Each structure stands twice: as structure tokens, then as C-alpha cells.
Amino acid sequence: MTERFPGYDVLAKRDTPSWNDASRRVIDHRLALEDEPRFLTQDEWRLLVALCDRIVPQPPHRPRIPVAVLIDRKLQQDQGDGYRQASMPPLRQAWRQGLHALNEEARLRFGGNFVELAPGQQDALLELLARDQVRSEAWQGLGAKSFFKGRALHDIGSSYYAFPESWNQIGFGGPASPRGYVRMDFNRRDPWEAVESKHV
Amino acid sequence: MSEIVPQVPRARDGRAPDVFHVGGWVPMREYADDDEVDFAIIGTGAGGGTLACRLSEAGFSVVALDVGPYWRPLEDFASDEHEQFKLYWRDERIVDGTDALQLGRNNSGQSVGGSMVHFAMVSLRFRPEWFKARSQLGYGHDWPVDWREMWRYYGEVEEALKIAGPVRYPWGPHRPRYPYRAHELNAAARVLARGSEALGIKWAPTPLATLSAPRGDAHPCVYRGFCIAGCSTNAKQSALTTWIPRALAAGAEIRDLAMVGRIELGNSGRVTGLHYHREGRWRFQRARHVVVAGYSIETPRLLLNSACPRFPDGLANSSGLVGHNLMAHSNQGVYGVMEDEIRWYKGPPSLAITEHWNYTDEGKDFHGGYSYMSQGPLPVEWVGTMTGNRGLWGEALQREMQKYIHQAGLKIVGETQARDENRVRLADEKDRFGLPVAHVTFSYGDNDHRLIAHAKRFMRDSLAAAGARDIWAEESETAHLMGTCRMGDDPSTSVTNADGRSWDIPNLWICDGSLFPTSGGVNPSLTIQALACRAADRIKLLAKRGEL
Incomplete structure (x- = not known):
């Protein structure tokens, strides 16, 4: 696919009035996170990375976004969202059980670990989760659809779009303080915003 | 995950943060736990922050406590959605029901200044008839206050927040022009305007609590678009930047990072103060009056957690209504793709509004009304929304995300009916203070569904008329909270009187959105602040008469 915003890099604005000190500190810290698990085991981590690749497939020829790391750190800090479905276990337990059950389901359906399946098989399996059509007993007390939609899609989508590279891909302006925007009407663009390619 | 969060209280040692200056301080009067203050207020948002200001300006001694941190937005707020999750209430709560609430961004904060610190600044008056919904419109409950009185207080709040809005507002009885000029529209707002004009209904620039001209140490809005992630330039007029600085100047004490766990009932049948946790230990603040202003979940939670032998079902709960009739606004969005570049991340998210269906009753197959506004999600x-509402993932998700700068959307703030089964109760689970957490149940009723269906149809037509394609609508979204401690005229069917004074305990008051008997089709913050101003004036009057 042709890039929609060729040459656009949110990080190029880091030392401009678009970024205040707090934004620099927060984004610098995020980009410096070591792309390794602190909470999950190595097996869980590989499984999570494979899952992220199917939920938010990354465009080729673009820098890779370390999606899984934000989820691992969220688990490490046990930082919930402030609400939890009564039918769902707490954050850490939900992720641990969900990853385990995903792999059990993969073995049951395709006779192999999730990370070893072809992308098409992985997607087929995830479709089954989304429709709650699972066979493994490992989903008990969690629910495949609840985990898939309420935990996996929620946390993975949110983590992907927390990284500046994702903002480059969709043309979002990124940090904007103290300088915000001036041109707000249809088809108007400030010089510090992304230019959309006309060849998409 | 947050990088910048105060770990110890900032408001102490005779000073509080000056929100207008990096590293700045302002003097703060302090009270000892043993001082019997006139009013101890729990919560510092639209209800508690406003009341703390008005009561301290009236000469009462006031201590206001909040479990949230005391931010200095200029130095503490990043332009980053993830970092700014720190403004939301993130301690665990249990939710269920067929439309279980997602708590946080849309309805629940944890800051000095409350959820106003991350509110979308939409500042609307109730339609006059809504205050007598039962007797004039045939649904819900009457409020124990008169609309003309409320409209006077709306005027006071609009002035206090320098609301930016149009010279002439197209709906309802005459109102004065807004204190500050309306903001310019972004493209997302123009889509609403275009659709409204095509369908022959009125629209207006949304009255917003963000500055369109300088005010004191605060600059005008720079249209950075991160409003619901917190305003890092102080253009936003929240309790944190308006009522609370005034409260401090008038001698109130604010206690940040202070969690109230229980209100104490004395032998006399009056409350004597409150137990609160701060800096690692439990303490007790004496008070002549206690005001609960924790919003529709924490207020009933605290009253229920304060159960005692004399009131085994919780304080102020002889009606059995504490925690019941929780309302949220229906908040379904309709989205489409425009040929034009919209770039809806610029400017406040809801710069244009129509209240047509709040003020028009013809052609409805449901009770109540709704407004809808333009959108600008980051x-x-x-x-x-893509994953939660549409269930998109994989290539389909990434393809849709690619259309980001061409998206436009409309979203309702829809009235829901008060229903007994929507409620807040205590769970077995405990929080970090050892207190039972809230269990929150919410489901839409039949009338709510009919209202939502009507709104979705209308907004689809509007977006299509404005030139959008690939239009789709959200299923189960909500915003705001209201109810759980209804005010009224009858102690058997309400928790407090019109002043927020509980029927059961004369020196226990409530001052927040939990008082709402009905929800109306507009964002609640302006009405909460108006109620707080009214309560303050009533308290002054009662004090003069010796009736406190």
C-alpha cells in the first residue's frame, strides 16, 4: 500500500512549540521502554506479540511498534481501567488465563501452539473467539468473546495508537501544547501537520 | 503507567498549588482535625468545588477533601491520551447490566476539580419544562426547584466560567448573551451545521467552558484538541481553575490525596465529622456539617459504607433510595467518511450543537429529549470505538484507521429514564483503603432504546445530507452520571430536599449530580454548579434564620 502521509514524522516536532516538557518526558519514556517482558513469562510474551501482530498488523517498510510492551507494563503495575465486568476476573488473571486458553484452543483446533500457526490459521482462530465458538475448557470463568473484545482488542488497540509511529500512519498531529492549531476549516492544514498524499 | 503524578499531598503547610504558574504556590488557611469546621465537603468537582467557594466566600469555615491529586496543568499535563488516563477514576469498580458502564473518560474523574478536569466543557441549560417533567411532560419526576430560579443560577455559573457562546441561542426562553464570544468552528462542526441546514433544523456554536479571550493568568484556547485528556494551557474553565482558587482566597482549605471512608453519626442524631485517609493513616475531621459531593457512584458508596447501628442500611437512606435510579446519558455516535480533509483532532471536540430534539416534542415515540454535537476523538x-463498537480487528481495523483525518461524526447526549434497577451497591471486593468498592448496574430501558433509535436515524440522515459516506452507528455508549440520591419534596420518595439537605440527618447534605431526579438531554455540569450555588445561598439564609 502506498503511504498516505509520506515523510511525515510526529517526532520531528519534539523540539518545537508543539511539545511541552511533560509531553517530551512521557513520550521519551515510552520510546525507551525495553521491548521485553517484565511481568509475562517468555512463552506468554511470544504469544502476546503474535496476537498483537494479528489484531494490529503493521505495515511493511515502517518502523515496528512495540505494542506488547505497554500491555506487559500495564500488567506489571496492575493498572486497571477503573471498572471491571462482574463476569470477568481482575486484569492480570484475565490476561494470563486468556493467553493460556488461546493457546489451548490453538492446539485443540490446529494441533499446534498459536505462535506456530500460519497467519491465516491464527485469524481463523480469532474469528472463533470473537463469535464465542470455542471448545477448550480453559475459557471457563473468563469467556472467549469477553476476553477477546473486552481485554485483547481493548488493550492492544489502545497500545498501538499510543506510539508516535502509529500517528504518522494515520496523519494525527500528536502532541500539541503549548502550540495548538490555527487552521480548522475544511481542507485547511497548519504547516506542522501531515500532508496527505493524493495518490492513495 | 503514568510518569507524572504527585505521590504526596501538595496542599499543606499553609499553601496550595497555584495552578496558573509552574511551581507556583498560593497561601492556604489550614484547620486542625480537632477544629469543628462549619462544613467538611467530600469531593471538589462541579458540586463540591463550587460549594466550597460559595460557602467560604459567605464566611463559613470550610475543609474540602478529595482523593485525587492537586494538579498544576501547565507542568503536569502531557499532550498524550495514555498519560492523561491519570485524570480518570481508575480504582476498581464492578460493572454489570446489559449496558454495563465503561467508567472513566466519559463520566468519572479523580482529581482536585473532579471530572471537570477532563470534561468536554459543554455547558448547557436544562429546558425549563424538565424541572417539572412529571407534571408537565408526563414522565420521570418533578424537581423540587423552579426553573426560573435555576436559570438565574445558570447565569451566575456562565459568568463565573466565562462561557464562550453565541449572542443569540436558538432554543428556549430568552437568555442573555454569553460572557465570551463563541469559538470559531472546525470542519467537524461545519459538517453538523451543513447537515442541520439541509434538514431544516437550527444549530449553534456550542456554549463551552474554554476561553475565547484572555482571562487573568489564563490564555485563550489554542485549539489543541486534547480537552478530555486535560487542558495543559488552562484555557479550560474547570473547578480546578475557577471555583477552587476563589475558595482558597476566601479561606477554604483543600486536602488533596485524602480519601473519606466513613461519616460518623453522633448520639444526637447529627453527624459529627468524617474519617479520612491521608499520608498513610486514618484521621478524623470534626465538622458541624458534612456535605457529600462524590458524584453518582462515590456519594451513595460513602453513605452505604457509613452504615451504623442506628442506620443499618446506610446514612440518609430511610427512603431506601440511596444508590437507586442511576442514570447515564445515552451517547451513541454516528460516523461517516468525508471527501474533504476534516482533521477532527483540532479544537474542542464538540464545537457545534443542535438541541432541536430537546425542544421539539412532535414526532417522537418516546419520552425525553436529546441534543447532538460534532465529534473529535483522538x-x-x-x-x-472501532474495536469496542464495531468489533474490528486485523487489516479491516487498520484500513478504517487510515481514514482518520476524513472522519466526521455526531453524537447524542440523550435523556434516559430513572429506573429503580439501575443502581449502585457495595461489592464484597475492597479497594486500596480496605473499603468495599461500588458495584454499578446499568441497562437501557425500552424508552431509552426508542430515543436512541430515533436519534441514530436522524443523525444518519444529517451526516448523509452533509456529504458523508460509509455511515455507521455505535451500539452501547454512555456519558455522564446522574441520580442515586434523588432530591424531592417528599421524604418517602427522595433522599434530600431541594437544598440537598438529607431528610434523615439535618446536618448531612449532598451536593452533586446524584441529586438529579431526571437526566435531561444535556451535559450535567452546568446544572450541578447551579444547584451548588443555589444550595450555598439557601445555607446562608438558613444560617441567618438560625435553622442550620
């Missing part, structure tokens, strides 16, 4: 919120 990427993390937007992907949450």
Missing part, C-alpha cells in the same frame, strides 16, 4: 479513543 486516536486511542477512536480505536476503542
Whole structure:
């Protein structure tokens, strides 16, 4: 696919009035996170990375976004969202059980670990989760659809779009303080915003 | 995950943060726990922050406590959705029901200044008839206050927040022009305007609590678009930047990072003060009056957690209504793709509004009304809508995200009916203070569904008329909270009187959105602040008469 915003890099604005000190500190810290698990085991981590690749497939020829790391750190800090479905276990337990059950389901359906399946098989399996059509007993007390939609899609989508590279891909302006925007009407663009390619 | 969060209280040692200056301080009067203050207020948002200001300006001694941190937005707020999750209430709560609430961004904060610190600044008056919904419109409950009185207080709040809005507002009885000029529209707002004009209904620039001209140490809005992630330039007029600085100047004490766990009932049948946790230990603040202003979940939670032998079902609960009739606004969005570049991340998210269906009753197959506004979600919120509402993932998700700068949307703030089964109760689970957490149940009723269906049809037509394609609508979204401690005229069918004074305990008051008997089709913050101003004036009057 042709890039929609060729040459656009949110990080190029880091030392401009678009970024205040707090934004620099927060984004610098995020980009410096070591792309390794602190909470999950190595097996869980590989499984999570494979899952992220199917939920938010990354465009080729673009820098890779370390999606899984934000989820691992969220688990490490046990930082919930402030609400939890009564039918769902707490954050850490939900992720641990969900990853385990995903792999059990993969073995049951395709006779192999999730990370070893072809992308098409992985997607087929995830479709089954989304429709709650699972066979493994490992989903008990969690629910495949609840985990898939309420935990996996929620946390993975949110983590992907927390990284500046994702903002480059969709043309979002990124940090904007103290300088915000001036041109707000249809088809108007400030010089510090992304230019959309006309060849998409 | 947050990088910048105060770990110890800032408001202490005779000073509080000056929100207008990096590293700045302002003097703060302090009270000892043993001082019997006139009013101890729990919560510092639209209800508690406003009341703390008005009562301290009236000469009462006031201590206001909040479990949230005391931010200095200029130095503490990043332009980053993830970092700013720190403004939301993130301690665990249990939710269920067929439309279980997602708590946080849309309804629940944890800051000095409350959820106003991350509110979308939409500042609307109730339609006059809504205050007598039962007797004039045939549904819900009457409020124990008169609309003309409320409209006077709306005027006071609009002035206090320098609301930016149009010279002439197209709906309802005459109102004065807004204190500050209306903001210019972004493209997302123009889509609403275009659709409204095509369908022959009125629209207006949304009255917003963000500055369109300088005010004191605060600059005008720079249209950075991160409003619901907190305003890092102080253009936003929240309790944190308006009522609370005034309260401090008038001698109130604010206690940040202070969690109230229980209100103490004395032998006399009056409350004597409150137990609160701060700096690692439990303490007790004496008070002549206690005001609960924790909003529709924490207020009933605290009253229920304060159960005692004399009131085994919780304080102020002889009606059995504490925690019941929780309302949220229906908040379904309709989205489409425009040929034009919209770039809806610029400017406040809801710069244009129509209240047509709040003021028009013809052609409805439901009770109540709704407004709808233009939208501008940032990427993390937007992907949450894509995954949560449409269930998109994989290549399909990424393809949709690619259309980000061409998206436009309309979203309702829809009235829901108060229903007994929607409620807040205590769970077995405990929080970090050892207190039972809230269990929150919410489901839409039949009338709510009919209202939502009507709104979705109308907004689809409007977006299509404005030139959008690939139009789709959200299923189960909500915003705001109201109810759980209804005010009224009858102690058997309400928790407090019109002043927020509980029927059961004369020196226990409530001052927040939990008082709402009905929800109306507009964002609640202006009405909460108006109620707080009214309560303050009533308290002054009662004090003069010796009736406190």
C-alpha cells in the first residue's frame, strides 16, 4: 500500500512549540521502554506479540511498534481501567488465563501452539473467539468473546495508537501544547501537520 | 503507567498549588482535625468545588477533601491520551447490566476539580419544562426547584466560567448573551451545521467552558484538541481553575490525596465529622456539617459504607433510595467518511450543537429529549470505538484507521429514564483503603432504546445530507452520571430536599449530580454548579434564620 502521509514524522516536532516538557518526558519514556517482558513469562510474551501482530498488523517498510510492551507494563503495575465486568476476573488473571486458553484452543483446533500457526490459521482462530465458538475448557470463568473484545482488542488497540509511529500512519498531529492549531476549516492544514498524499 | 503524578499531598503547610504558574504556590488557611469546621465537603468537582467557594466566600469555615491529586496543568499535563488516563477514576469498580458502564473518560474523574478536569466543557441549560417533567411532560419526576430560579443560577455559573457562546441561542426562553464570544468552528462542526441546514433544523456554536479571550493568568484556547485528556494551557474553565482558587482566597482549605471512608453519626442524631485517609493513616475531621459531593457512584458508596447501628442500611437512606435510579446519558455516535480533509483532532471536540430534539416534542415515540454535537476523538479513543463498537480487528481495523483525518461524526447526549434497577451497591471486593468498592448496574430501558433509535436515524440522515459516506452507528455508549440520591419534596420518595439537605440527618447534605431526579438531554455540569450555588445561598439564609 502506498503511504498516505509520506515523510511525515510526529517526532520531528519534539523540539518545537508543539511539545511541552511533560509531553517530551512521557513520550521519551515510552520510546525507551525495553521491548521485553517484565511481568509475562517468555512463552506468554511470544504469544502476546503474535496476537498483537494479528489484531494490529503493521505495515511493511515502517518502523515496528512495540505494542506488547505497554500491555506487559500495564500488567506489571496492575493498572486497571477503573471498572471491571462482574463476569470477568481482575486484569492480570484475565490476561494470563486468556493467553493460556488461546493457546489451548490453538492446539485443540490446529494441533499446534498459536505462535506456530500460519497467519491465516491464527485469524481463523480469532474469528472463533470473537463469535464465542470455542471448545477448550480453559475459557471457563473468563469467556472467549469477553476476553477477546473486552481485554485483547481493548488493550492492544489502545497500545498501538499510543506510539508516535502509529500517528504518522494515520496523519494525527500528536502532541500539541503549548502550540495548538490555527487552521480548522475544511481542507485547511497548519504547516506542522501531515500532508496527505493524493495518490492513495 | 503514568510518569507524572504527585505521590504526596501538595496542599499543606499553609499553601496550595497555584495552578496558573509552574511551581507556583498560593497561601492556604489550614484547620486542625480537632477544629469543628462549619462544613467538611467530600469531593471538589462541579458540586463540591463550587460549594466550597460559595460557602467560604459567605464566611463559613470550610475543609474540602478529595482523593485525587492537586494538579498544576501547565507542568503536569502531557499532550498524550495514555498519560492523561491519570485524570480518570481508575480504582476498581464492578460493572454489570446489559449496558454495563465503561467508567472513566466519559463520566468519572479523580482529581482536585473532579471530572471537570477532563470534561468536554459543554455547558448547557436544562429546558425549563424538565424541572417539572412529571407534571408537565408526563414522565420521570418533578424537581423540587423552579426553573426560573435555576436559570438565574445558570447565569451566575456562565459568568463565573466565562462561557464562550453565541449572542443569540436558538432554543428556549430568552437568555442573555454569553460572557465570551463563541469559538470559531472546525470542519467537524461545519459538517453538523451543513447537515442541520439541509434538514431544516437550527444549530449553534456550542456554549463551552474554554476561553475565547484572555482571562487573568489564563490564555485563550489554542485549539489543541486534547480537552478530555486535560487542558495543559488552562484555557479550560474547570473547578480546578475557577471555583477552587476563589475558595482558597476566601479561606477554604483543600486536602488533596485524602480519601473519606466513613461519616460518623453522633448520639444526637447529627453527624459529627468524617474519617479520612491521608499520608498513610486514618484521621478524623470534626465538622458541624458534612456535605457529600462524590458524584453518582462515590456519594451513595460513602453513605452505604457509613452504615451504623442506628442506620443499618446506610446514612440518609430511610427512603431506601440511596444508590437507586442511576442514570447515564445515552451517547451513541454516528460516523461517516468525508471527501474533504476534516482533521477532527483540532479544537474542542464538540464545537457545534443542535438541541432541536430537546425542544421539539412532535414526532417522537418516546419520552425525553436529546441534543447532538460534532465529534473529535483522538486516536486511542477512536480505536476503542472501532474495536469496542464495531468489533474490528486485523487489516479491516487498520484500513478504517487510515481514514482518520476524513472522519466526521455526531453524537447524542440523550435523556434516559430513572429506573429503580439501575443502581449502585457495595461489592464484597475492597479497594486500596480496605473499603468495599461500588458495584454499578446499568441497562437501557425500552424508552431509552426508542430515543436512541430515533436519534441514530436522524443523525444518519444529517451526516448523509452533509456529504458523508460509509455511515455507521455505535451500539452501547454512555456519558455522564446522574441520580442515586434523588432530591424531592417528599421524604418517602427522595433522599434530600431541594437544598440537598438529607431528610434523615439535618446536618448531612449532598451536593452533586446524584441529586438529579431526571437526566435531561444535556451535559450535567452546568446544572450541578447551579444547584451548588443555589444550595450555598439557601445555607446562608438558613444560617441567618438560625435553622442550620
